[in-house]
Amino acid sequence: SCLREKPVMSNIGKSTNILWHDCPIGQTERQKLLGQKGCVIWITGLSGSGKSTVACALSRELHYRGHHTYVLDGDNLRHGLNRDLSFKAEDRTENIRRVGEVAKLFADAGTICIASLISPYRRDRDACRALLPDSRFIEVFMDLPLELCEARDPKGLYKLARTGKIKGFTGVDDPYESPVNSEIVIKMEGGECPSPKAMAQQVLSYLEKNGYLQA
Numbered sequence: 001s002c003l004r005e006k007p008v009m010s011n012i013g014k015s016t017n018i019l020w021h022d023c024p025i026g027q028t029e030r031q032k033l034l035g036q037k038g039c040v041i042w043i044t045g046l047s048g049s050g051k052s053t054v055a056c057a058l059s060r061e062l063h064y065r066g067h068h069t070y071v072l073d074g075d076n077l078r079h080g081l082n083r084d085l086s087f088k089a090e091d092r093t094e095n096i097r098r099v100g101e102v103a104k105l106f107a108d109a110g111t112i113c114i115a116s117l118i119s120p121y122r123r124d125r126d127a128c129r130a131l132l133p134d135s136r137f138i139e140v141f142m143d144l145p146l147e148l149c150e151a152r153d154p155k156g157l158y159k160l161a162r163t164g165k166i167k168g169f170t171g172v173d174d175p176y177e178s179p180v181n182s183e184i185v186i187k188m189e190g191g192e193c194p195s196p197k198a199m200a201q202q203v204l205s206y207l208e209k210n211g212y213l214q215a
């Protein structure tokens with residue numbers, strides 16, 4: 001049986017009398033099978049900074065190298081798991097909390113989980129970091145200027161925000177708290193934005209140098 005010898009009942013949040021089940025196949029076994037370390041690469045930045053693009057480029061590069069990855073994209077998750085959440089501060093906090101818990105499950109499964117969300121509040125990002133000890137949480141800050149993001153405006157949302165048609169848009173009339181201790185900072189080089197492949201390579205080099213690409 002997977003049950004502990006002496007079951008310990010717990011109360012967590014609103015759940016009472018719950019029991020944690022341990023199983024013989026754990027993260028270590030799954031990582032050995034996959035030949036990699038389960039981790040969470042958390043990409044934070046303004047809308048239009050290139051989070052989704054670098055997440056997909058990184059996933060592609062890792063996949064081609066034989067690694068198992070999964071992308072959790074804020075926009076996409078708001079169509080399903082987080083469809084009940086708005087952009088009010090408390091809903092953004094709940095959004096990040098949920099995605100952090102899901103990302104933790106993927107990392108426990110041995111997957112390299114790539115999460116791309118604006119995740120504007122430092123406290124929320126740090127709460128996710130606390131879910132993933134042993135350096136399993138790698139924060140990537142898309143440190144690109146608002147002017148660049150707004151000039152891109154692929155969804156026209158900055159324009160709507162500037163004309164007051166969207167209220168509380170990050171970077172316009174809602175805060176973005178820049179990270180102060182990201183493992184990786186992606187920024188302009190020589191006044192130019194690096195290519196998606198170059199950005200992905202910067203993250204790949206970090207993963208290789210720090211042993212994530214072997215069990």
Ligand SMILES: Nc1ncnc2c1ncn2[C@@H]1O[C@H](COP(=O)(O)OS(=O)(=O)O)[C@@H](OP(=O)(O)O)[C@H]1O
Pocket residue numbers: 046047048051052073074075078087091092093095096116117118119120155157166167168169170174
């Ligand atoms: N008010 C407001 N503020 C910011 N962003 C908004 C807003 N309304 C809609 N959108 C679109 O939602 C995308 C951000 O969703 P996230 O889940 O990443 O945001 S957050 O982490 O909860 O702040 C974001 O997508 P990306 O451009 O991919 O970042 C926006 O296009």
Ligand SMILES: Nc1ncnc2c1ncn2[C@@H]1O[C@H](COP(=O)(O)OP(=O)(O)O)[C@@H](O)[C@H]1O
Pocket residue numbers: 045046047048049050051052053054116152154193194195196199
């Ligand atoms: N490295 C890059 N170089 C040039 N354009 C980029 C780069 N990354 C993203 N873009 C473009 O910028 C826009 C926003 O990219 P996206 O990945 O959707 O950003 P986010 O997910 O942060 O909102 C898109 O039109 C995309 O093609």
